[in-house]
Amino acid sequence: MLPESYDAIVLGAGGAGLHCAAIAGQRGRHILVIDHANEPGKKILISGGGRCNFTNLGTTPDRFLSANPHFARSALARYTPADFIALVERHRIAWHEKTLGQLFCDGSARQIVAMLMDECAAGSVDLAFGNAITDVTHADARFRVTFGNRTATAPALVIATGGPSIPKIGATDFAYAIARHFRLKLVEPRPALVPLTLGVDELLFKSLSGVSAEVVVRCGKAAFREAALFTHRGLSGPAMLQISSYWRHSQAIDVDFLPDRAPGWLKDAKRARPRTTLQKLLGAALPERLAEVLASRLGLESELANITDARLLAAEQALAAWCFHPSGTEGFAKAEVTAGGISTAELSSKTLESVKLPGLYVIGEAMDVTGWLGGYNFQWAWASGWAAGQAI
Numbered sequence: 001m002l003p004e005s006y007d008a009i010v011l012g013a014g015g016a017g018l019h020c021a022a023i024a025g026q027r028g029r030h031i032l033v034i035d036h037a038n039e040p041g042k043k044i045l046i047s048g049g050g051r052c053n054f055t056n057l058g059t060t061p062d063r064f065l066s067a068n069p070h071f072a073r074s075a076l077a078r079y080t081p082a083d084f085i086a087l088v089e090r091h092r093i094a095w096h097e098k099t100l101g102q103l104f105c106d107g108s109a110r111q112i113v114a115m116l117m118d119e120c121a122a123g124s125v126d127l128a129f130g131n132a133i134t135d136v137t138h139a140d141a142r143f144r145v146t147f148g149n150r151t152a153t154a155p156a157l158v159i160a161t162g163g164p165s166i167p168k169i170g171a172t173d174f175a176y177a178i179a180r181h182f183r184l185k186l187v188e189p190r191p192a193l194v195p196l197t198l199g200v201d202e203l204l205f206k207s208l209s210g211v212s213a214e215v216v217v218r219c220g221k222a223a224f225r226e227a228a229l230f231t232h233r234g235l236s237g238p239a240m241l242q243i244s245s246y247w248r249h250s251q252a253i254d255v256d257f258l259p260d261r262a263p264g265w266l267k268d269a270k271r272a273r274p275r276t277t278l279q280k281l282l283g284a285a286l287p288e289r290l291a292e293v294l295a296s297r298l299g300l301e302s303e304l305a306n307i308t309d310a311r312l313l314a315a316e317q318a319l320a321a322w323c324f325h326p327s328g329t330e331g332f333a334k335a336e337v338t339a340g341g342i343s344t345a346e347l348s349s350k351t352l353e354s355v356k357l358p359g360l361y362v363i364g365e366a367m368d369v370t371g372w373l374g375g376y377n378f379q380w381a382w383a384s385g386w387a388a389g390q391a392i
């Protein structure tokens with residue numbers, strides 16, 4: 001059978017791949033999207049608790065991690081949250097802002113997938129789902145992709161197969177295999193936006209499974225004020241997922257359990273209420289079980305009147321920078337995203353095209369650009385998809 005000829009072949013029908021294909025198709029390009037899954041956008045469907053947190057109004061380049069922190073700037077500036085909102089509204093999808101600029105569908109994430117599929121149809125994009133890609137080669141300025149019993153060729157190939165987080169829904173490290181095949185550089189991939197695990201020395205906190213509190217968590221220069229959740233394995237909740245993207249093995253993280261307290265608050269409390277205990281004071285601001293564990297860990301169970309000012313000051317400092325030593329993360333099985341990936345060093349920040357191998361493009365999570373929790377990763381998928389969609 002003769003190979004089918006296209007202007008570009010997009011590997012991966014996630015947010016980045018579908019958006020890129022739709023944009024290019026509507027520019028009159030003849031586009032094929034190939035995905036091994038039997039339906040598109042599986043991560044979109046499970047995102048945002050089924051409502052898809054599709055963008056964030058606070059999108060700025062400093063909310064993305066990458067070995068080159070400036071790389072995302074160009075694509076993010078040319079396709080903004082307002083552009084995606086306009087698309088969502090054109091499709092009459094109702095949405096709302098939940099918190100911290102995070103936009104969700106009122107209805108279902110399915111609406112976002114349906115919208116992207118409608119946009120692909122408007123660009124006459126060909127779709128091939130449910131077949132493994134068995135070969136990708138490049139010769140005579142054309143890429144050749146074999147999948148199922150078909151072969152397609154094109155002068156442009158877009159890698160949009162994402163990262164390996166959540167393998168049970170079909171995520172793979174295929175992007176890295178292609179990158180290695182074409183000798184593109186990789187930045188060591190690692191699970192990000194992932195729960196952290198605690199070791200045996202911090203077992204006491206595991207008894208708090210299910211307890212959550214608003215904290216400030218810090219790791220190096222990164223800091224987030226959001227909810228933290230204790231689990232039977234360690235630490236989760238938005239604050240911990242955020243900090244996990246910055247955390248590296250053997251680093252400690254600091255937690256401020258009472259971020260709104262002014263320095264000296266415990267000494268002041270001792271003067272005002274000498275008969276009260278630290279646990280009672282903490283219990284007024286934090287969940288009861290957490291207050292109990294913290295007071296017992298500090299060894300301050302008697303009335304404040306019996307505790308020296310120096311010890312109260314030390315307790316205050318400990319509560320403002322409680323040091324945890326995570327033993328690891330829950331890994332790719334539980335990670336919302338993969339940090340690292342195909343290096344940006346050899347890609348054009350304007351078109352996402354490889355500098356070494358013209359015609360090869362990388363978009364979305366496959367590459368070394370990772371957003372914060374809260375709609376940033378989809379905004380990167382849309383923006384990078386749009387940039388490549390303009391170029392292919």
Ligand SMILES: Cc1cc2nc3c(=O)[nH]c(=O)nc-3n(C[C@H](O)[C@H](O)[C@H](O)COP(=O)(O)OP(=O)(O)OC[C@H]3O[C@@H](n4cnc5c(N)ncnc54)[C@H](O)[C@@H]3O)c2cc1C
Nearest residue numbers: 012014015016036047048053161162174364365375377378
């Ligand atoms: C549980 C969960 C919730 C999330 N919620 C949010 C959220 O609310 N907001 C947000 O911004 N981000 C969220 N994310 C992150 C977001 O889903 C991803 O960053 C985004 O989907 C990346 O888009 P992508 O197109 O680059 O990759 P993907 O969406 O992963 O798409 C890659 C596509 O490639 C296909 N593929 C993979 N391997 C192969 C192969 N070997 N052959 C052929 N095809 C292949 C896959 O089937 C998939 O369709 C969430 C992630 C998870 C796991």
